Amino acid sequence: MMAWADAERWARMRSGEDCPICRRGGPNDVVADLAVCWVTAGERAPMRGYCCLVVKRYAVELHDLTDEEAVAYMRDIQQLSRAVQRVTGAVKMNYEVHGNTLPHLHMHVYPRQVGDRFEGGPITAGTIEDSAYGAEQYREFVEQLQWQLAAAGAP
Ligand SMILES: [Zn+2]
Numbered sequence: 001m002m003a004w005a006d007a008e009r010w011a012r013m014r015s016g017e018d019c020p021i022c023r024r025g026g027p028n029d030v031v032a033d034l035a036v037c038w039v040t041a042g043e044r045a046p047m048r049g050y051c052c053l054v055v056k057r058y059a060v061e062l063h064d065l066t067d068e069e070a071v072a073y074m075r076d077i078q079q080l081s082r083a084v085q086r087v088t089g090a091v092k093m094n095y096e097v098h099g100n101t102l103p104h105l106h107m108h109v110y111p112r113q114v115g116d117r118f119e120g121g122p123i124t125a126g127t128i129e130d131s132a133y134g135a136e137q138y139r140e141f142v143e144q145l146q147w148q149l150a151a152a153g154a155p
Contacts, residue, residue, distance in 0.1 A: 110123055
């Protein structure tokens with residue numbers, strides 16, 4: 001059942017009271033800690049190089065951020081996007097903010113490639129693969145991403 005159909009549960013999730021990320025103290029698969037966001041990247045992913053930027057402070061909508069937070073959030077987005085593009089050689093970066101099942105503000109960041117399985121269109125929901133990475137590729141991606149984030153974060 002879609003979470004919205006249970007109005008009380010959705011209200012608890014939207015308030016942060018019932019947020020699984022906040023209850024755990026952060027998301028799973030954190031690979032980097034930026035100014036106002038965690039970067040997560042799991043081995044199971046829609047495509048190689050996929051990352052998610054999760055805002056550390058509980059917020060639901062982009063307009064819930066203060067001006068200072070919004071500026072810092074955009075800097076985190078740019079820092080991650082640049083790093084992922086450098087590591088993956090993406091032909092185009094894609095960015096998605098939905099929060100329809102988990103309202104804690106997060107952005108999906110996809111490095112698109114020639115011949116990827118969504119070529120010419122948007123990423124289709126529900127497309128997590130177990131095989132986005134080959135042996136050792138995941139660990140190498142995370143190491144390269146962390147190196148690029150550190151390089152891109154330097155003043
Ligand atoms: Zn949360």
